[in-house]
Amino acid sequence: MSAGRAPRPGSGRAPKADRAQLPVPGPTPAFPFPAIEKSTLPNGLRVWTMQHTQVPLVAFTLLVRRGASSDPAGQDGLAAVTADMLDEGSGDRSAIEIHEALARLGAQFDTDIGSDATVASVTVLSRFAQTALQLLSDIVVRPAIREEDFLRVRQLRLHRLAQMRDMPGAVADRAFLKILYGPHPYGHSPAGSEASLAAMRVDDVRAFHARAIRPGAATLIAVGDCDHAAMVGLASDAFADWTGSVEAEPRDGGSLPNAAGLNVVPRPRAPQSELRIGQVSVARDTPDYHPLVVANTILGGQFVSRINLNLREDKGLTYGARTAFEFRRHRGPFVLQASVQTSGTAKAIEESLGEIAGIRGPRPVTPAELELGIAALTRGYARSFETGEQLGRAALQLALYDLPDDYFEQFVPTIERVTADDVSRVMARHLDPARLITLVVGDLDAIAGDIGALGLGEPTVLPPDAF
């Protein structure tokens, strides 16, 4: 309908709505992913910029490809404490003074620690870009790492760990990694443990910063109204004195533990059971990545997934259930997670195991499911690239996982080529029902009888402070 012929709203002259069928969406508009311009400084720091001019903001993300998996044996939590110590003072300036400097810019500053990466990010009004970049450098390159600050930060983290004992989701996440991976570099949460933190010294943090937070493992991503050459100039000024070589990445070492099939961390009188089902599965660089993404979308990656429709919409056992392949640089876990009402614990486990087994072959995805899963992943792809932060996060994926420059252009066509056979094949290859491990954080007295009858063997009971 052209603008000139649009009737006055509410005039009753509008064409009547046809409710006999749903409107068929028009073609998905083409959306060019913004180009990333790349340079590398003499010290090895990669500087990537993306143009994004909708609002007068610039978002800086500094990725260092070393994270909690680089924690030395017995020092779980070291990378996280090091990340905490970055903004606790620089040169002569105290932690408070650094944060006052950020606050004067209205900056949004954050650090994040993952298994494979440490990330510091700062977003400011464009007019403060240069000052913010200098501050980011002070924070990441020249943290003071003073003992008195370390003792305070460590104490806060110890308090946090104590509080996490009461959070069923946090208990489940920590316990599940340990059960799946054991002593493997992915076998602990970045937060570490009370024992490892108690044994940690400030020199450990200084040493970790010296060997891991180095330019050779780092990428600075700037998204905003920023000219590439000018931004490289600013980055050169701010980061020129960042030197030193970086230690090797941890290897995907060793064999995995032979864990029990059914595990319980007791939480007496809990109204819900916190449920985790999964296994160590596959790395980000798997050639099966795209079929696995489609398969997971259908199994547990969207509201209308098999798992959520079953446990929530059919049985009302939970507020929501989902699955994910946590793709990492090495083999990451596949995890199903849900909080289910205590009385429905055994039923939820049985149904979940049934759904995981089913999609491997016995109940292959239907053409309608495949079409929906692919459409959900591809048609709305453009909305993942709307804000500066989203663009920064997208570029970070390329930098962290060594993905090619045309990765985002190729995503949609690659997903569209996935077939139902591909889904069955990759799920059969990367999920093994015989190796699936179940963990419940819940009221053991209330559920013991039911879950004992599932045929998964006697539950192994783990004390809450074992992690």
Place this chain on the structure above:
Amino acid sequence: MNIPFTQHTLDNGLEVILHEDHACPIVAVNLWYHVGSKNERPGHTGFAHLFEHLMFEGSQHHDHGFFQPLQGAGATLNGSTNADRTNYWEVVPSGALELALWMESDRMGYLLPALTEAKFTNQRDVVLNERRQNYENRPYGLAPMALLAALFPPDHPYHWTTIGDIADLQAVKLDEVRAFFRRYYHPANASIALAGDIDPDRALALVDQYFGEIEAGERVGPIRMDASLSRDVRIQFEDRVELPRLYLAWITPAMFAPGDADLDLATDLLANGKTSRLYRRLVFDERLATDVSASQNSREMMGYAQITATAAPGHTLAELERVILEEIARLAADGPTDEEIDRGRVQAETQFMFRLQTVGGFGGKSDQLNAYNVFLKDPAYFRKDLQRYQTCTKTSLQATVNRYLDPARRVTLSIVPNGGVSLAAPDSSAAVVS
């Protein structure tokens, strides 16, 4: 900076706001119903939110769930309920705008024929599980219930939480749900905003085509009820927590009312971030607490401000209370520093720019246009909203703190570990929470 828009009203009363932004080939559809938990009555709480769930279970002409066709079109979608309003949104590729309008209009006009006892029972179970997950089985999760119940009297619409009481949820009948829909879910109680890659004339024509046929319904008048505290209400309860936590709360001005922005800035400079006064004293210097935070929770009738701090092991909530009251008294006596005012202004500017980045979702441009329209009848309020923060002064902030953060009229809530009543702030009586 602003959010340019055009505004229209259909004959049935539906308000329509259109904002063009072609940066990304997507459109945000954002629909507000001016109904929330404050429209509920004692004994019937949790209703507005439970109803929101039922809106995703299918309507007369598409009775197979709400998500599937939209996700198949590449949409993301959600809804939320708070005390004052319920919102629903989709962000769709530009070519799927008509589908989203079809779906939203069908559930506005034709929900009841598809509403069954089975759907109702299922979603009540889901909501009870939402309540278990987010409140009952979470440390300190029952704090909102205790705070609101102490701040507002039993017949006040802000006395209860949006999730509602368990007994009320279990007692609710399908007929009540039907009556609720007829009363509140119609064009004259709604506002729709479309933001993004649209042709405004065509978008308006489509809205008219799909929503114009729906009957107007009876207008819903505003709810007004005052509330005030006359003393320091001191309560405590035991919970499955490791460390005791203190909550101080005050009744404060409504959203957008004089004093609201001052309290936003005052709570920030008191307790948010490492530069804040209470973080420096409680966490950094004296190490009495592991964390501290504060907020002005603005609502349509009135707001409430809250300061929350968790005691470090070996310390009591009495110690935390003393320091917090000292810092409030110091702010009330001396006002903020020039530097604190400058920081507050530039932080507000940055945050407002952030809010312009996205067309859809919670807090995106379409949601903001609807908020300004529903609460103020002024979708153009964005610039004035930022000005509220830019024009706060030392004097206005100090006067507001003096007037509202009154130590003699507040709620003091202690949540302590099981068996740890001695850690609570002194003279607290046991609160009943469920």
